[in-house]
Amino acid sequence: MAEYLASIFGTEKDKVNCSFYFKIGACRHGDRCSRLHNKPTFSQTILIQNIYRNPQNSAQTADGSHCAVSDVEMQEHYDEFFEEVFTEMEEKYGEVEEMNVCDNLGDHLVGNVYVKFRREEDAEKAVIDLNNRWFNGQPIHAELSPVTDFREACCRQYEMGECTRGGFCNFMHLKPISRELRRELYGRRRKNAFQQEAPPPTPTGANPEETTSHEPGTFYKMSGLHTSKTPTSQSNKWL
Numbered sequence: 001m002a003e004y005l006a007s008i009f010g011t012e013k014d015k016v017n018c019s020f021y022f023k024i025g026a027c028r029h030g031d032r033c034s035r036l037h038n039k040p041t042f043s044q045t046i047l048i049q050n051i052y053r054n055p056q057n058s059a060q061t062a063d064g065s066h067c068a069v070s071d072v073e074m075q076e077h078y079d080e081f082f083e084e085v086f087t088e089m090e091e092k093y094g095e096v097e098e099m100n101v102c103d104n105l106g107d108h109l110v111g112n113v114y115v116k117f118r119r120e121e122d123a124e125k126a127v128i129d130l131n132n133r134w135f136n137g138q139p140i141h142a143e144l145s146p147v148t149d150f151r152e153a154c155c156r157q158y159e160m161g162e163c164t165r166g167g168f169c170n171f172m173h174l175k176p177i178s179r180e181l182r183r184e185l186y187g188r189r190r191k192n193a194f195q196q197e198a199p200p201p202t203p204t205g206a207n208p209e210e211t212t213s214h215e216p217g218t219f220y221k222m223s224g225l226h227t228s229k230t231p232t233s234q235s236n237k238w239l
C-alpha cells in the first residue's frame with residue numbers, strides 16, 4: 001500500500017495531493033484547491049510570481065489583430081529582463097543552475113519566474129530577501145517551489161508550436177531566450193565556477209551602502225521599513 005501511494009504521489013491518480021502544484025508549482029485553484037498543495041520546507045527552486053510582463057500582451061488591439069510591439073522588440077525586451085533577473089540572482093544569492101520564465105496568460109502562471117539554484121541555502125536566502133523587495137513598482141512575492149524537473153512541468157505541445165490551449169494552458173509555456181544570451185549566461189556561469197578557486201568575493205548584501213545605489217541598471221534594496229510610494233525608476237528595476 002505504501003509503495004502504491006508513493007508511486008502515485010503527485011500524479012493525477014493521487015486524490016489527496018494536487019498534481020498541478022506538485023509538478024508546476026502553481027495550480028489554477030490556488031488556496032481553494034480541493035487537493036493538498038504541499039509547500040516544500042526546503043528546495044533548490046524558487047518561484048517569483050508574475051514578474052515578467054510581455055509587452056506584446058498589453059500592446060494588442062482589442063480584436064487581437066494587430067500588435068504594436070514587433071517580435072524582435074519583444075525578444076530584446078525579454079532577453080534584457082531575463083539577463084537582469086538571472087544576474088541579480090547569481091550576484092545576490094548564489095549560483096543558478098537553471099532559470100525559466102512562463103509565457104502563459106492564466107493568473108496563476110502569467111509572468112512566473114522559476115529560479116533553480118545549485119544550493120538549497122541560496123534558494124532559502126533568496127526567498128526571504130526577495131519578499132522584502134520590489135520589482136517594476138510591484139512588491140515581489142517569492143516562495144520555495146516543489147518544481148525540480150522542468151521537463152515534467154512544461155507543455156510539450158507548446159515546444160512543438162502546437163498547443164491548442166494557448167496562453168491559458170495549465171502547463172508551463174517556457175519562453176526561450178536568444179541563443180546568444182543562453183551562451184553568455186550559462187557559459188559565463190561555468191567560467192565563474194572555475195574561477196572560484198580564487199578567493200571568494202565579499203558575501204552579497206554585506207555592505208548596505210552598495211545596495212542602495214539608484215543608478216539606472218543597478219538593483220537596490222528598500223531603504224527603511226516600508227516605502228509606500230511607487231518607485232520612479234525605469235522599467236525592470238528592483239528595489
Ligand SMILES: [Zn+2]
Binds near residue numbers: 018019020028030035
Ligand atoms: Zn491544486
Ligand SMILES: [Zn+2]
Binds near residue numbers: 163
Ligand atoms: Zn500548452
